[in-house]
Amino acid sequence: MATTHTMGAFERSLAALDVGFSRTDPDGFEAALSDTITEPAVGARLGFEGLALPESVTLDPSPRELEEAVTGVTAASFAVAEYGSLILPSTPDGSEIVSVFCDHHVAVLAESDLVLDVPTAFARLSEEVGEARASAIVATGPSATADMGELVRGAHGPKTVDVLLVEGL
Amino acid sequence: MSTDRAETAARLRELLETEGDSVKANTAVFNRGRYDSVAELDDYEELKDRAREIKEDAIERLPELIDELTESVEENGGHVYLASDAAAANRYIEEVCLEAGAETLVKSKSMTSEEIEVNDHLEQAGIDVTETDLAEFVLQIANEEPSHIVAPAIHKSREEIARLIETVFDPDDPPETAEELTMFAREHLLEKVKAADVGMTGANFLVAESGTMMLVTSEGNARKSAVAPDTHVALAGVEKIVPRFEDLAPFVELIGRSGTGQDLTSYVSLLTPPVESPAVDFDSPDVPGFGGSDAEREFHLVLLDNGRMAMREDSDLQETLYCIRCAACSNTCANFQHVGGHAFGGETYSGGIATGWEAGVHGLDSAAEFNDLCTGCSRCVPACPVKIDIPWINEVVRDRINHGTGGEFDFLVDGLVPDAEEGGPDLQKRLFGNYGTLARLGSATAPVSNWVGSLPPARLAMERLFGVDRRRPLPKFQRETLVDWFEGRGGPRVSAVDAEREAVFYADAYTNxxxxxxxxxxxxxxxALGVHVRVPAVPESGRAPLSQGMLATADEAASAVYGTLAEHVDSGRDIVVVEPSDLAMFRSDYEHLLPERSFDRLAENSYEILEYVYGLLENGAGEERLRAGQDRVAYHSHCQQRTLGLEGYTEAVLERLGYDVLTSEVECCGMAGSFGYKRQYYDLAVDVGHDLVDQFERPGERDRVVLTSGTSCTDQLDDLMAREPIHPIELIAPE
Structure with a gap:
């Protein structure tokens, strides 16, 4: 379980990045998610036991559905409180793709998957990415560029990001 | 030679006018961001030490790591090609494209791909290449080269980009704001990503043990380029390999902070290709599961040598391979801030470390185009996350350039100057490299030398022959040197017996x-503080020849200085230095010029004058013997003094004595030794100097007494301001 210190650091980091944050429990998950998404929405299976995406979220989307979707919903493998970073895995059902192509990304995070700092995160990444020879993105805030004269959010990836933290998971 | 200097001066003036404002505004944001961002890290120094260690070990073991990485990538199902040069890399990438039946390729930003000019090569082979990084996209449609290794279109303003997009695309509703321009590019480039057959990226790091690559980005284009098409080509220099996955950790925390002042960039991709994400088949828009592509993913890693393995064997260039291309050395460099990478860069790379890269991958000619813009101010040294001695690389390459080209009038100076250079450096470098000798002659013949030196015909001749800009006042030599004055007054006035400490005051050429x-x-x-002081005649430190890339002369100077001072050090005397550029020789540069034990002994026993005074006061010397005051002062600490971390002592002593201190915020005053005297750089030096003048001339600050610790800062501010600067020691010295 995340300590109060870790949770506080996470909330401050997300606020500084302009990333939305809300919390729910497994029972309230569907309602909380519906409040967060804008349809049309696409998604990738979350992989948390007892937690399914509502029907309003299209799984295994076609390229057209992917392009037309406003929100993309995916699970984060874990998150780093001090930086507000989300670890987004590369999966066969296209989690990473959904998280980068849509204008709005909603990341679902289990409370137990919040770690404090980079050294702790790297220990876990070493195992889940390095040893497993897998792939993941460390995503910190929305996509951004300053190439056109000033900071703009949503250069190629999402313009806005929300984190939905599920307590008790 | 004279015509070359005029051309260089004209080119720099043009860039100052056209690109300077944009580059300066952007690099200032990055540089300030770096200071703020690294200040948040409690373990910044430890992270840098760790990063350095990892790179040292990786380059040392590079051949075996290349083998290990190759094995890992192949186990994962990818292919590795070790390209000996640019042509081989281009050939391989073209073959991959042809085998994939590719007509279109999308790219994310990669300086290594600029190095091999892969776009030109692929386009000649009939493949449509699109840069998807927004800045690179702007440069591609403008047909221009990067002016910065991280933010390649840093020289273009928003207005220029808007005009460019309007001209090239003629849209119905031309985008104007940064938001509109970004969205226009996003939509245009999304169509390119959808149509792409191959995605190409660089790699910031490669992990030998797992075959994982790390990509540091912000926009998301690299994510799309790597994952949407089913074929991914990654191009990276061999030096990007680190042994273990966990070795990435310090770099993740350092690279964004050092480069653009971001704690972390938006996306750090950790890809172990071929990735598990399905490729997206946009040609089947209505088939669920991302178009239902069943094509197997292809991954090709192209490892580029192109001179790097030879750099590894070159003890002076080897450090360049530790570079993680963060651009901290560009952003922190005063000259770069004013002219950008189109002047301060070679064929591919720009900024302080570019001299090493260009010399290694393209050759000395490319490095020679801009190497003299590094003044050795050393402000990049503490900024570099892998602690590369960037000024030293510049000086070594300058020395090699000097000796690769014969000077045409060498016979004129061979007899006049005592340097140890055989042929090589041009007249201008030999003049400034022998400053000590000239100062001795100037002093011996003063005031006649000063009168002659100020005559217009003499200045014209100096400008034509040596490239000394007519507009820059020359130093006024004193007939009575410091050493003579000291002897004349009867030597020390505090006897060694009564003294708490004994010191040797180093009379540098300028002070003497x-x-x-x-x-x-x-x-x-x-x-006054009870120190027994001696002022012996000691040779010049070698700073002047070192700055001109005259290494043999600097090396002789270091030995001579050490020979003179060693006995004093062994007798327990402290070496006190007033000129920071000479102190930096003793405490830093001599590491390259003296045996380790000699260097350590001199470095450990040398002090900057205000650092020494601070120590004396802390140990109980009576501060009432110094001149206290309530004056308001404006203090500019010499660049090399700040790199040594010593500016704080001056501030502390001044505040202790009651002065109100305003400290300068610029990295360098722009004069940088002889740089501001040179005809080709005079305008740039003055432009840089005005940043400092502007701060000290702000309303409410104009009454302050101007204090400078370095010779060149004193000369520069004396030339550019009405107030005459003095050294802090002159303010606090008793009458």
């Missing part, structure tokens, strides 16, 4: 022959 006043003030201050 020109600014004798700051030398006398130093002696008076030390004696």
């Amino acid at each position: 022959y020109v600014d004798v006043g700051r030398g006398k003030a130093t002696v008076r201050t030390l004696e």
Whole structure:
């Protein structure tokens, strides 16, 4: 379980990045998610036991559905409180793709998957990415560029990001 | 030679006018961001040490790591090609494209791909290449080269980009704001990503043990380029390999902070290709599961040598391979801030470390185009996350350039100057490299030398022959040197028996022959604080020849200085230095010029004058013997003094004595030794100097007494401001 210190650091980091944050429990998950998404929405299976995406979220989307979707919903493998970073895995059902192509990304995070700092995160990444020879993105805030004269959010990836933290998971 | 200098001057003036404002505004944001961002890290120094260690070990073991990485990538199902040069890399990438039946390729930003000019090569082979990084996209449609290794379109303003997009695409509703321009590019480039057959990226790091690559980005284009098409080509220099996955950790925390002042960039991709994400088949828009592509993913890693393995064997260039291309050395460099990478860069790379890269991958000619823009101010040294001695690389390459080209009038100076250079450096470099000798001659013949030196015909001849800009006033040599004055007054006035400490005051060439006043003030201050002071004649430190890339001469100077001072050090005397550029020789540069034990002994026993005064006061010397005051002062600490971390002592002593201190915010005053005297750089030096003048001339600050610790800063501010600067020691010295 995340300590109060870790949770506080996470909330401050997300606020500084302009990333939305809300919390729910497994029972309230569907309602909380519906409040967060804008349809049309696409998604990738979350992989948390007892937690399914509502029907309003299209799984295994076609390229057209992917392009037309406003929100993309995916699970984060874990998150780093001090930086507000989300670890987004590369999966066969296209989690990473959904998280980068849509204008709005909603990341679902289990409370137990919040770690404090980079050294702790790297220990876990070493195992889940390095040893497993897998792939993941460390995503910190929305996509951004300053190439056109000033900071703009949503250069190629999402313009806005929300984190939905599920307590008790 | 004279025509070359005029051309260089004209080119720099043009860039100052056209690109300077944009580059300066952007690099200033990055540089300030770096200071703020690294200040948040409690373990910044430890992270840098760790990063350095990892790179040292990786480059040391590079051949075996290449083998290990190759094995890992192949186990994962990818292919590795070790390209000996640019042509081989281009050939391989073209073959991959042809085998994939590719007509279109999307790319994310990669300086290594600029190095091999892969776009030109692929386009000649009939493949449509699109840069998807927004800045690279702007440069591609403008047909221009990057001006910065991280933010390649840093020289273009928003207005210029808007005009460019309007001209090239003629849209119905031309985008104007940064938001509109970004969205226009996003939509245009999304169509390119959808149509792409191959995605190409660089790699910031490669992990030998797992075959994982790390990509540091912000926009998301690299994510799309790597994952949407089913074929991914990654191009990276061999030096990007680190042994273990966990070795990435310090770099993740350092690279964004060092480069653009971001704690972390938006996306750090950790890809172990071929990735598990399905490729997206946009040609089947209505088939669920991302178009239902069943094509197997292809991954090709192209490892580029192109001179790197030879750099590894070159003890002076080897450090360049530790570079993680963060651009901290560009952003922190005063000259770069004013002219950008189109002047301060070679064929591919720009900024301080570019001299090493260009010399290694393209050759000395490319490095020679801009190497002299590094003044050795050393402000990049503490900024570099892998602690590369960037000024030293510049000086070594300058030396090699000097000796690769024969000077045409060498016979004129061979007899006049005592340097150890055989042929090689041009007249201008040999003139400034022998400053000590010239100062001695100037002093011996003063005031005649000063009168002659100020005559217009003499200045014209100096400009034509040596490239000394007519507009820059020359130093006024004093007939009575500091050493003579000290002997004349009967030597030390505090006897060694009564003294708490004994010190040797190093009479550098400038203090001894020109600014004798700051030398006398130093002696008076030390004696007032009970120090037994000696002022022996000691040779020049070698700073002047080192800055001109005359390494053999600098090396001889270091030995001579050490030979003179070693006995004093062994007798327990402290070496006190007033000129920061000479102190930096003793404490830093001599590491390259003296045996380790000699270097350590001199470095450990040398002090900057205000650092020394601070120590004396802390140990109980009476501060009432110094001149206290309520004056308001504006203090500019010499660049090399700040790199040594010593500016704080001056501030502390001044505040202790009651002065109100405003400290400068610029990295360098722009004069940088002889740089501001040179005809080809005079305008740039003055432009840089005005940043400092502007701060000290702000309303409400104009009454402050101007204090400078370095010779060149004193000369520069004296030329650019009405107030005459003095050394802090002259303010606090007793009458």
